[in-house]
Amino acid sequence: MTSTEPVLSVSDLNVTFPTDDGLVQAVRGVSYELHGREVLGIVGESGSGKSVTSLAVMGLLPKTARVSGSVVFEGKDLLKLSEKEMNKVRGHGIAMVFQDPMTSLNPVYTVGDQISEAITAHHDVRRDVARKQAVELLDLVRIPNPQQRAKEYPHQLSGGMRQRVVIAIAMANNPKVIIADEPTTALDVTVQAQILEALQTAQQETGAAMVLITHDLGVIAGQADRVQVMYAGKAVEAGTVDEIFYTPRMPYTLGLLGSLPRLDIKSERLTPIAGSPPSVINMPPGCPFSPRCPLSQDICDQEEPMLEAGTNAGHFAACHFSEQVAGRDPADLFHPTSIDIAEPLPAAVNPGEEPS
Numbered sequence: 001m002t003s004t005e006p007v008l009s010v011s012d013l014n015v016t017f018p019t020d021d022g023l024v025q026a027v028r029g030v031s032y033e034l035h036g037r038e039v040l041g042i043v044g045e046s047g048s049g050k051s052v053t054s055l056a057v058m059g060l061l062p063k064t065a066r067v068s069g070s071v072v073f074e075g076k077d078l079l080k081l082s083e084k085e086m087n088k089v090r091g092h093g094i095a096m097v098f099q100d101p102m103t104s105l106n107p108v109y110t111v112g113d114q115i116s117e118a119i120t121a122h123h124d125v126r127r128d129v130a131r132k133q134a135v136e137l138l139d140l141v142r143i144p145n146p147q148q149r150a151k152e153y154p155h156q157l158s159g160g161m162r163q164r165v166v167i168a169i170a171m172a173n174n175p176k177v178i179i180a181d182e183p184t185t186a187l188d189v190t191v192q193a194q195i196l197e198a199l200q201t202a203q204q205e206t207g208a209a210m211v212l213i214t215h216d217l218g219v220i221a222g223q224a225d226r227v228q229v230m231y232a233g234k235a236v237e238a239g240t241v242d243e244i245f246y247t248p249r250m251p252y253t254l255g256l257l258g259s260l261p262r263l264d265i266k267s268e269r270l271t272p273i274a275g276s277p278p279s280v281i282n283m284p285p286g287c288p289f290s291p292r293c294p295l296s297q298d299i300c301d302q303e304e305p306m307l308e309a310g311t312n313a314g315h316f317a318a319c320h321f322s323e324q325v326a327g328r329d330p331a332d333l334f335h336p337t338s339i340d341i342a343e344p345l346p347a348a349v350n351p352g353e354e355p356s
C-alpha cells in the first residue's frame with residue numbers, strides 16, 4: 001500500500017432496485033479505496049452485491065437502479081459523469097473483465113482486429129503497428145502461435161483463450177484500474193490458475209490496480225493484497241489477505257474459510273455454512289448473517305453491527321461478537337460434514353500452484 005491518493009475511491013455506495021416485490025437493497029453502504037498497483041479481492045456468496053457494486057463503478061447499471069454515494073476516479077465522481085464522459089473512462093481508465101468473455105468480444109471480428117482496434121482507439125499509431133502490437137499482446141497473455149491466432153474469430157478459440165484475449169484488450173487500453181468480475185468462474189479448473197496469471201501479467205505490464213471479484217476465497221489467496229468480504233449487499237469484513245485468512249473477525253469469513261478445501265491438510269473435513277444468504281428485498285433489522293451464525297444472540301436480530309476497526313487499524317469487521325471469533329477454528333463454530341476428503345483436490349482450489 002502507498003500513502004498517495006487512491007486511484008479509485010468508493011464511498012458509501014448504495015444501490016437499490018424498485019421491483020414489484022419491493023425494494024431490492026443490492027448494495028448497502030459499500031466503501032473501498034484502491035491504491036496504485038494494489039490488488040483488492042472482493043469475496044462473497046452469490047447475490048451479495050459484488051457485481052452490482054462494480055457495475056455501479058462502471059456506470060453500467062440499468063436505468064431503474066437508484067444509486068447514491070460517490071465513486072472518485074482521477075478526481076472526478078463517476079456517478080456524476082455523462083454517458084459520453086463515462087465512455088472515455090470505460091476501457092481507457094477502467095477496464096473490466098467479465099465472467100463470460102463473449103460478453104466483451106465481437107463474434108464477427110478476428111481477435112487480432114479487436115485488439116488492434118483497442119490500441120488505435122487510444123493511441124495514435126498506424127494500423128500495421130497496432131496489428132504487430134496485438135500479436136505481442138497475445139504472446140504476453142501466453143496464447144500459443146499468436147501470429148496465427150490473431151487471424152481467428154472468437155468461436156475458434158477455447159473459453160480460456162477467449163478470456164486471455166479479453167485480458168489482452170484490457171492491456172491495450174492501458175487502464176489505471178482493472179475490475180475482474182469472476183474472471184475464472186466459467187472456466188475449467190485447470191485453466192483458472194493460468195487466467196489469474198494472465199491477469200497478473202496485465203496488471204504488471206500496465207501498472208494498473210485491480211479489483212478481483214470472486215465467490216471463491218481460494219482464488220484470492222495468491223493474488224490479492226487486501227480483501228473485502230461482502231454479505232447481503234454490505235462489506236462485513238475488510239483487511240489484508242493475512243488478516244482475513246489467519247485472524248478473521250467475522251463469523252461469516254470464518255465460515256467461508258471452513259468451506260474452502262485446502263491442499264496443505266491431508267485429510268480434512270469441510271465445514272460448509274448451513275443455510276443460504278437472505279433475500280435483500282425488504283430486509284428485516286439486525287445482522288443479515290444472524291440466522292446462519294452460531295454466535296448469534298438477541299442483539300444480532302435487533303441491531304445491524306457497523307463495520308468497525310479492531311486492534312489492527314486497517315482490519316474492519318461488522319460483528320457484535322468479533323472478539324469471540326479470534327483464534328477460532330471453523331470446525332469449532334460450524335458443523336463439519338461427515339464426508340472426509342480422501343481424494344486429492346483439483347489444482348485450481350489453490351491458485352498459487354500451476355496445474356500439472
Ligand code: ADP
Nearest residue numbers: 017024026045046047048049050051052053280
Ligand atoms: P453477486 O455479484 O455478488 O452474485 P449481484 O451484485 O449480481 O450479486 O446481485 C446483488 C443483488 O441484487 C441480488 O439479490 C440480485 O438479485 C439483485 N439484482 C441485481 N441486478 C438487479 C436488477 N437489475 N434488478 C433487481 N435486482 C437486481
Ligand code: MG
Nearest residue numbers: 050051052182
Ligand atoms: Mg456477480
